[in-house]
Structure formats: C-alpha cells, structure tokens
Amino acid sequence: MKPRIILTMEQALSLPSATLRFAQLGWRVIRIEGTASNSDFPGDPNRYIGKTIADNDRSSYFLPQNVGKEALALNLKEKRGQEILHRLIRELDVDVFCCNTLPSRYESLGIDYETLSGINPRLIWAGISAMGPEYPTVPGYDPALQAMSGYMELTGDPDGPPTLMGLPVIDLKAGDEVYAGVWKGLTELADTGRGQAINISMLQAASSWLITTMALLDFDPDSSEVTRCGNQHRKFIPTDTFKTKDGHCYLAIGNDLQWKRLTEIPKFYSVITPARYINSGRHQERKGMYSDLRAVMGLYTTAELANDFRKARVPWSEVNNIYQVRELEAIRSKMTSSVAPDGSVFYMQPMAVDADEADTNLSFPPKYGEHTEAILREAGYSQSEIMLFEHEHVIAPGLPQREKC
Numbered sequence: 001m002k003p004r005i006i007l008t009m010e011q012a013l014s015l016p017s018a019t020l021r022f023a024q025l026g027w028r029v030i031r032i033e034g035t036a037s038n039s040d041f042p043g044d045p046n047r048y049i050g051k052t053i054a055d056n057d058r059s060s061y062f063l064p065q066n067v068g069k070e071a072l073a074l075n076l077k078e079k080r081g082q083e084i085l086h087r088l089i090r091e092l093d094v095d096v097f098c099c100n101t102l103p104s105r106y107e108s109l110g111i112d113y114e115t116l117s118g119i120n121p122r123l124i125w126a127g128i129s130a131m132g133p134e135y136p137t138v139p140g141y142d143p144a145l146q147a148m149s150g151y152m153e154l155t156g157d158p159d160g161p162p163t164l165m166g167l168p169v170i171d172l173k174a175g176d177e178v179y180a181g182v183w184k185g186l187t188e189l190a191d192t193g194r195g196q197a198i199n200i201s202m203l204q205a206a207s208s209w210l211i212t213t214m215a216l217l218d219f220d221p222d223s224s225e226v227t228r229c230g231n232q233h234r235k236f237i238p239t240d241t242f243k244t245k246d247g248h249c250y251l252a253i254g255n256d257l258q259w260k261r262l263t264e265i266p267k268f269y270s271v272i273t274p275a276r277y278i279n280s281g282r283h284q285e286r287k288g289m290y291s292d293l294r295a296v297m298g299l300y301t302t303a304e305l306a307n308d309f310r311k312a313r314v315p316w317s318e319v320n321n322i323y324q325v326r327e328l329e330a331i332r333s334k335m336t337s338s339v340a341p342d343g344s345v346f347y348m349q350p351m352a353v354d355a356d357e358a359d360t361n362l363s364f365p366p367k368y369g370e371h372t373e374a375i376l377r378e379a380g381y382s383q384s385e386i387m388l389f390e391h392e393h394v395i396a397p398g399l400p401q402r403e404k405c
Helices: 014-024 079-091 103-109 113-119 142-148 169-192 202-207 214-219 256-263 266-271 279-284 286-297 302-312 322-327 372-378 383-391
Strands: 005-009 028-033 052-054 070-073 096-099 124-129 196-201 239-243 248-252 316-318 335-339 345-350
Touching: 005 014, 005 079, 014 028, 014 096, 014 124, 014 169, 070 372, 079 113, 079 372, 096 169, 103 124, 113 124, 124 169, 142 169, 142 202, 169 196, 169 202, 196 202, 239 286, 248 302, 256 266, 256 279, 266 286, 279 286, 302 316, 372 383
Parallel strands: 005 028, 005 096, 028 070, 096 124, 124 196
Antiparallel strands: 239 248, 248 316, 335 345
16 A cells, blocks of 8 residues: 655645654655755755754754655746646645645645646645635734734733743644644545645634633623633632742642642641632632642642642642653653764654554655655656756755755
C-alpha cells in the first residue's frame, strides 16, 4: 500500500505543525517553498530564526515542526511553475494539498481548490488563513489573532495589561483543525469518491475555544467572569499559584470534596470556616481564604506540601520550567527525535497521541530545495528539462553548503 502523499505550500508554524502530525504517522510530506534568485534567505522565513544548527538554512526555530519532510523549491508565480505543480499532483497521485497563504493569492498561484480538484477530483484541499476566504487579504499572525479573539483580554493579572499567552496557541489550534479536517475529508472520500475543500479561519478556530466565556454573555455576567483572573480560576476556588518556603506550587481545588480533603490535612486546620465548606461560600470569603492559604503554604517546603497533597488526593503540581518538563518520566519516555547532519541527536516534543504505526525518530529537516530535482524526476521530467527550469528560475535546487556564521 503506497503511503499517502501531502503537497503543502507552507511556512511559519500553523500549517507545518499540522503536516508534522502526518509525517509522524509515516505519510510522505513534500513542502513547497518559493524561489528567490536575488535573496540569501529564500523560502520559509522560519528557516533563519534562532540559532543556526545546520548549513545556513536550518535554524532552531525551524526544526521541530519540519522533521520527516521533503523540500521542493518551485516558483508558482510563473505559469511554468504552476504546470509543474499540477503535473506533480497527477503523476505522484497526491492525496492532500495544503497551503497557508492569503486566499487572495490562491487563483493567481494556481492552487485554488477548483483548479486542483479538476486535476484530481479525489484531492483533499486544506487552507489556513486569518479569517477564512471571506476575508482574503487579512494576514494571519498568532499574536494579532490572540488580540482579536479575546485571548489577551483573558490572559494575565486582573490589575495588569492584556497579555499574550506563552505559546502560539492559535497557530497550533489552526494546525490541529487541518489535521482533523483532512481525516474527516478522507473518511467522507471513502463514501463519496470525491475530495473536498477545508477552509480554516484562525479567528473562528480560536473563538471556538471561548466555551467558558462567550456563552456567558447572554446571561448578564459579572465583569470578572469575562476578563483576566491571573492564575486563579473564575469559578472553582481555591485555584492559584502559591509561594512555598523554597519555591512555588499550584493548587487546583475543583469541588467541595477536594476542599474537605485539603482541610483534613492538619497543616490546613487554620483555614477552616463554616462558609468555606461550599464553593459559593469560598467565593464570598475569597480574599481572606487566599490570604490564609498563602500564610500556611509559606511555612513549608514544596516537598513537605507535596507529600500531604498526594496522600489526601488533592490536585496540585509543582510549577515546572521547560527543562523540568522534559525530564518528567511521562514525557521523557515519549520524546521524538532526529539526527543532525553532524551525527548529534536532538530531542523534541512528544506526539500528541501515541500511534502504533508512528516513527518517533524522524529525518532531519530538509535543506531549502533539497529534493527538488529528485521529485521532478519522479514526475517524469528529464534532466535537460530540469536544468532549463533552474536556468529560468522556475525551480531552485538545494543551496550549497556554507560555513555557519
């Protein structure tokens, strides 16, 4: 059985994060990047962000989402480049085409669904944009979408400014929607025999996560329910970060039974009041209750509190930095990896979900244009045709190796 093939015109993070998930499952992912004959930094801008790891075009910020892929440099602004793309879809029997460029450019680049489905009616087509094809000229950048979708309003200290989240969550959410949408399309293809177009609006995808806030607006919410609350939960109390004698821990009491277990720990007898036995009473005494808890937590080390919390089955966690997260046994045993050209192994985030068919050790991200010639030969082009395409800047081969700066 031939592996499924994805042609993906991708850059930055949102779409590469989606196609990474298919590469992890053993699918063949061919990423298309544009040609730029007068640039020292062609292709995906993320190639040049962060510490240079290999040659001159694979930097640290580019690596994790691009392992296990092939690279094709093709000028889709030229008619000849579009003809090559269309031939690849036909000759390679491509299953999925993806892109994350402006919808206003789809037709001019020859990548719109109508054109590509005319070549392969079974093709699954997926595009990510800021606000969908109804807003074809709006660029999509995670921080701007965090501001637009209310995420910044919901993040940070209530007395502080709106704040970005610590991860590009909207990029990643959009990528996951492509992953889910492609699987849905393939499932329906089995029944209908026809492919389909999947348009992902980053704004709409992000707003779908406002499940605990947007739905409250028609119920005359208190303003505190739809704005920043720092590290506390708006409804379940107490949930917050607490300073211990030697660090920090996060306590997350989600119901009255868990509060009962907490207050049965001798250290916490002093925080008990009749009103606090139920969540609504803890709301009423919120300020005093948090003050009492902070006073207790500050008397003990994190390890001392952790021992009590575990025995009482109280939800809690140490506040780990990223180095510590990587060393958690539940994560360390699931890490994915790749081998750099110099033979060194580097480790990356785990797969989202284990899969029996997955390969957790993936090939190193490709050089710009690394597989261009091989892919064109696979599609039936001769060496003389390929040389002509290169001369006319319709394609670009892999960049020659240069010393790292």
